[in-house]
Amino acid sequence: MxxxxxxxxxxxxxxxxxxxxxxxxxxxxxxxxxxxxxxxxxTAEESDALSELLGAPHIVEKLADISSAFAGLVGEQIAILPDSPFAGRPLGDTQARTRTGASIVAVVRDQIVHASPRPDFRFEAGDIVVVVGTPENTASVAALLHSG
Incomplete structure (x- = not known):
């Protein structure tokens, strides 16, 4: 294409x-x-890196726009704490979408935005997880990431 x-x-x-x-x-x-x-x-990895370089400054702005455009949806930023049960584990282990109904749309690590992370993306302590959903769903993701 x-x-x-x-x-x-x-x-x-x-x-x-x-x-x-x-x-x-x-x-x-x-x-x-x-x-x-x-x-x-x-390669696919190089394409991802280029898209992150080109899009990183705009992703958080776009999330704010999405939140205001869709009543009832919010974008939340949730830190992966050192004692999180998911520090060092892949995103797929959280089953966040299935368990909460909210979507993890990006992870910010060392000021680099990893947009649309795949299930094998491994969280590290200090990561900021960007979640979109209802206030209740995003709160559930925060609880999940903090206590399992």
């Missing part, structure tokens, strides 16, 4: 997503918009 866009300065960029996870960052030739000037192959 290919996604293209044009920058404000008129340059065309694109991303080609392959079924096996590789993505190609494409820089189109300014003189021939149908021809690429350069293409950079990225």
């Amino acid at each position: 290919r996604h293209d866009f044009q920058t404000r300065s008129g340059r065309r960029l694109g991303v080609v997503s392959h079924h096996h996870g590789r993505r190609d960052l494409v820089i189109y030739d300014p003189d021939d918009p149908d021809s690429s000037r350069d293409s950079i192959a990225l």
Whole structure:
């Protein structure tokens, strides 16, 4: 699948997503918009890193916008404390969505936002877990992360 866009300065960029996870960052030739000037192959991990670098400053802002746009939903930030039963364990072990109905949408570690963390993402003490749900659901996630 290919996604293209044009920058404000008129340059065309694109991303080609392959079924096996590789993505190609494409820089189109300014003189021939149908021809690429350069293409950079990225692994799934490199794609994730690039999207985090590009999107990290905006994720928390977007969560605030989502909270105000959807009445009844809130975004909460919950710290993983050193004595949390989930410190050092993968997100999937929490079964947070199934147990509480709230969604863990990001984890902030060392000022880096890990958006949409997968079930194998391992929590560390000091992580800030960003949760979206009702006030009751997000409180349940906080209780879960703090006491199991």
